[in-house]
Amino acid sequence: MRTVSRSAITLAASALALGLLTPTVASATSIEGYSSDVQQAAVAEIASTEGITPAAAEEVLRVQSDSVETLNGALDQLGDRQAGGYLDDSGKPVVNVLDEATAAELAPSGVAARVVDYSAAELRSAREALEAVPAVAHTAIAVDPEANQVVLTVAEEADDAAAADLLAAAARFGDAVRVEHATGGLHKAIYGGEAITGGGSRCSAGFNVNSGGQLYIVDAGHCTGAVSQWNVGPSVAASFPGNDYGLIRNDTGSGPGAVTLWDGSTQAINSAGNATVGQRICKSGSTTGLTCGVVQATNVTVNYSQGAVHQLIQTSASVNSGDSGGALFAGSTALGITSGMGGGSSFFQPVVEALNAYGVSLN
Incomplete structure (x- = not known):
């Protein structure tokens, strides 16, 4: 089994927020x-993270959509x-097989x-065994397909005695x-302030x-569950949870x-899809603005x-408190809703699941 240099379970991220008051859409580009x-x-x-030229970085984005x-x-x-x-560093698809x-x-x-070395069934069995242990706050469980491993992340704020059973x-x-x-720890991303505001x-x-002519905003459940009335x-x-x-x-x-890009322009969102490990993504939030990164893992369990x-969805895009509920996307495809952050990664609720749960459609 080869050793990979980039961990698929580092804990940091960024999230993209939908602008309600920025109707200008940026002009079409070459991608x-x-x-x-x-x-x-x-x-x-x-270009920065991979040490390649901007032209080579553009090619990664061009091939990515078809590769997914x-x-x-x-x-x-x-x-x-x-x-x-x-998806590998060039944006091309790689499939793990056993022979x-x-x-x-x-x-x-x-x-x-x-x-x-390990089949999907073997990794699933290992993951299920870890998830059968009583949940420990400030831990996360994911599958890293690049390393062909399950990854257990234990943050500093996790209780040592409780984490011992997991380890x-x-x-x-x-x-x-x-x-x-x-x-640090793994935390949902919300605090008192502005953007969409309510209840302090x-x-x-x-x-x-x-849905049926009524406008809605799909957001983070930890936001809508905590605040009954927003300014919108x-x-x-x-x-x-x-x-x-x-x-x-x-x-x-x-x-x-x-979605707003925080400079008077916006990114059109035309469809929703599921995230893929290795996929290049961007996010925008009311705290950190527009940031970009890569999908590190999907189907991640985070114990807040x-x-x-x-x-x-776990990514390397930067997020911070107040970004919760913001939108994760790849070009014009919606992927997720900002959930939390920790250990240098960010976490997002898949948007397709949310759309299906409420029977709503993207505008």
Whole structure:
């Protein structure tokens, strides 16, 4: 099994908030689906972190959209014979397989195959064993497909005695489980202030949606569950913990299908999709503005002090308190809602799940 230099479970992130008062949409750019500002920010982040030229970074974004579709098709084709997949640093799809014969089967499709030690079933079994241990606040459990491992992250604020049972469970699986230690704790991202405000708290607006002609905002459940009335309208639904999505009735009369980029321009949002490990993303929030990064893991369980939240997206995009509820996206595709942060990573509720739960559609 090869050693990877980038951990898929580092704990930091960023989130993108939907602007209610910025109707100007940036002009089209050379990368389909990306506004000029988002393209510039994403290219700068890729070039910096990967040490490549801006032109090479632009190529990563160009191939990424098709690569996600190709990867999902290959995973569906192989079924139980695959052990997960991801996008590599160039934005191209890689599928983990268990033998050379299966790798050869993928060759005609142009998808890179990598033979790994652990099957999806083995990693799932290890993950389920860790999640069967009583939940410990300030810990997270995820699968790192690049390393072909389950990753248990234990932050400094976790109770040592409680975490000992988790660590003992992890040790039983040898190198199928990797333990990482993070500074600080894992916290939902909300504090008193402005942006969308209510009850002395501040969050960031998420994606504008509608149902039957009524405008709503899909936001973080820990925001809508804590505040009944916002400056844009009342909270009408909340799911937290377990999930972290909620719904705010938008009484402003304005609900553009776009997110603010904090410079007077916006990024149009035309569709919703699921995040893929290795995918280059951006976020915008009322605290940190527009930031970009990479998806480090999906289907992550994060144990906040208020309880566990499951199936989150973990990224390297920068977020901070007040960014909660903001939107995560890749070009014009909505991916997630800002949930929390810790140890240098950020965590997002998948937006498709939230849209389906409330039966709403993107504006």
